Amino acid sequence: MIKEAPEKFKKILLLGMSPMPFENDRKVYGTGIRTWQFLEPLLLNGHSVCVCNYAIPSAYDSDFKSVYMNDFNVSSQSRPDKGLVFKYNILAKKDFENINLLEEILKDFSPDCIVGCSFYPSHIASKLAQSNKMPFWADLFGHVMAEAQARAYADDDDRCLFHYWNSEYSIITAADMFSCVSERQEYALIGELGAAGRLNKHTSGYEFTCCIPCGMPAGSFSHEKNVIRGLNGVKNEDFVILWTGGYNTWTDIDTLFKGLEKVFEKDPSVKFVSTGGEIPEQDLNTYPRFLSMINNSRFRDNYIMRGWIPGTDVPNYYFEADIGINIDKDIYEVRLGSKNRILDWMRAGLCVLSSNVCELTEIMRREKAGYVFKAGDSSDLAEVVLKLSKNRKAVKKTALEGQKYGMANFNFTATTKRLIEWVKNPVYAPDADKKQVFSFEREEALKNLQSISDRQSLMIRDRDERIAELEAIVKKGFVYRIYSYLKILKRKISGK
Missing domain, CATH: 3.40.50.2000 (Glycogen Phosphorylase B;)
Incomplete structure (x- = not known):
């Protein structure tokens, strides 16, 4: 082999x-x-x-x-x-x-x-x-x-x-x-x-x-230039929510938009900053639809949409934001998957807020390495954001906990x-050189089905015979019992 x-x-x-x-x-x-x-x-x-x-x-x-x-x-x-x-x-x-x-x-x-x-x-x-x-x-x-x-x-x-x-x-x-x-x-x-x-x-x-x-x-990010604070209407004291990366099919922009609108209504000092956008090979619809929703919002000035930017510039945004937000639909793709962007934020020491759908966010919640909200619930999202915007000391503490946990458990090594x-010692699986008997061909499948059916019929017939023999021993007279014992003995000798 x-x-x-x-x-x-x-x-x-x-x-x-x-x-x-x-x-x-x-x-x-x-x-x-x-x-x-x-x-x-x-x-x-x-x-x-x-x-x-x-x-x-x-x-x-x-x-x-x-x-x-x-x-x-x-x-x-x-x-x-x-x-x-x-x-x-x-x-x-x-x-x-x-x-x-x-x-x-x-x-x-x-x-x-x-x-x-x-x-x-x-x-x-x-x-x-x-x-x-x-x-x-x-x-x-x-x-x-x-x-x-x-x-x-x-x-x-x-x-x-x-x-x-x-x-x-x-x-x-x-x-x-x-x-x-x-x-x-x-x-x-x-x-x-x-x-x-x-x-x-x-x-x-x-x-x-x-x-x-x-x-x-391995390694750390560095803050090389100012990209958010003091620019585009974002003040130094504003609470900045950051999105980075693509807007894929499972990004829940509806809950995100509704939640942010509720936040802006109560606290105009909260700002949403986004880098990234559509994903040409996968999704060309989600991001443009989100932009259309923003353009029709009375709080559109609270949204700073930068689109795709050079990868080397992205870490600068991590250092000037208060939290990074990840928001997904509660679907199988997300439940079974994970999120690279969350680990990037953790690595930079940026506090994470996410819908709790995938395994990583559940680990994050359990280890108190970030914050979560209920998927699809814009009111819960808004409530958590408003609470965090009023307690920045706790946000920074959680960010450090997330960074520490992430670097210890999710490093490449x-x-x-x-x-x-x-x-x-790369080896083959035990069935690598074995004949494949699991066929999807119709005729082969029917043949296998008939074979299974025949075996089950024999098992049922054998079971019924044994039950009848036992009933005869228990219920019949002495002579019939002797006959039944001899019948069982004969079957055992013949191996049937």
Whole structure:
């Protein structure tokens, strides 16, 4: 099965998404952060990594051409004295989906295993792993079918569901190990593995899944310039609520808007500052609709909407805000997922206020590392904001608690322990070389159903015979009892 690789350090082909956080690009997405969360610990542990990343279209020029770098060197705050070196290929869509091209890179690098970071790269990696018979770790960064449901609702069209499931199925039938973003998602994935036939006799007792929550990079942010206070009508004494990042399908702008309107009605010194906006690859409707609501508000001057800004400028906003707000709909995508922006705020020492839907916000509430409000409840949101605006000392204390808890529990090293252990000895799942007997073909399914039905009929008939024998022993006369005993004895001898 797996080739012998006694060396301490391994060669890993990693498929992910760019840009990663260290690249000075206008937009950095969660999938890029996730890729760096996997890559940096692998490099710090001495492994040799060849990275093939999908270039997210909205983060690069429209005429972007694939870039291939053999010895890419990046500085790391985890190792400031020496840079991290790896093979770095940033691929345009046509190249990222070109399996022949990827196989050439694979054969030239000769890796010990393949690691996919997030859904789309894991889907491409599944094709490589199957054709090259290589141990494969798939990271499912969020539950894609729940995301598909949210998108289908937003588009009023279910046709996307097949596309998502078809891609998900190729991953869950090929990978040997999986990582999820929450423990909740692990159980959703286990259900999918059962539906795909992976929970079989060979894998009984095998741990297919582990949780790798969103992670915090090492190092701290710095405040380099004034971006909020004293600008655009925001006074130094105002209470500033900050939003950063994209407005996705599951962002509850209706509750956010209604809640803020109630706040502004009672306290005009509260201001809402937003950086980020629409997400071209996913949602072009939510942010424009929010802007339309704001334009019709009598409190529109309390909304400072900056749109997408350079990634290097965003941390400045963290230092000038009082709280960062995250607000989601109470849907499966959010319940099973997580939030990178919350960890960014924690890392910067910015207090977090969020609807309590995902696993991370529940941890935050339990550990008193932030504040929560009831999802979909604009009155509860307004009440919490008004209370916090009057108690800034408590807000700052909670911010420090959140920063301390986050850095201790969500750093890259702590979150990727299972990945690092697996890479030391990458192995196949127990059913990797076993014949797949879980068929979805109609004729095969009917044949299996008939076989199960026949076995059940035999079991029922045997049970009825035994019950009749026991009743005869209990209820009949002496001679009939002897006959029944002999009948049971004969059956036992014959093995029926």
